[in-house]
Amino acid sequence: MSTTRPCSPGDRGPESSGASGASEEGAPSTDAPVGAAAAPAATGMPAQTETDAPVADADGAQGAGGRQTRRLTLQGESGVVPLARDFTRQALYAWGWLPAATADRRAAAEDVLLVVSELVTNACLHAEGPDELVLVRDDKAIRLEVSDRGTGQPAPRTPHRAGRPGGHGMFIVQRLCLDWGVVRTSGRAGKTVWAELGAPL
16 A cells, blocks of 8 residues: 555544555446536635535436535545545435434435545545545435545455455445446546445435
8 A cells, every 4th residue: 555645543533434444446437427626615624515406417307306416625634534424414414314213214324424434534545535525415315426536446355354454445335335436537637436325215
């Protein structure tokens, strides 16, 4: 493992969420990232963009109930894992996933927060740190995207050994998500790792 910009110790977050350890690089590239990066914040705080009005899909059609998108710029920030989790938690409250009325709804929200932690931690450990977190929600699913400048290809460690420290991040993502993948844009360094989870019933 080699990083040119290591993240600070606070980036692993206050919780023991099973953050990934060893290199997890081998999944197929599918789908495209959502939109462009948010503009830098003038206040010194991470740039946040919220689009809670219905957003047109790529073909110009609006999904049922409309899509809602939120972006958080992480490049150059410290403590990015707790920052990303807090940002995601705020979105889940705004979108009605929290507070959870049932144990199943609470578990769905916790799964989203765990996957955000794993994707951002993986970018810290293996990809020079994350640049941006994008959350896209519709009536059926939530899509999480973490972009970075790394060249590696994340993949669950095979074989997965539960008792071995580290290397669990992408295994957790694979187990909790409906689907996940990696997108690379031609002529641009880095990649976007995305994951989708079903909306709570």
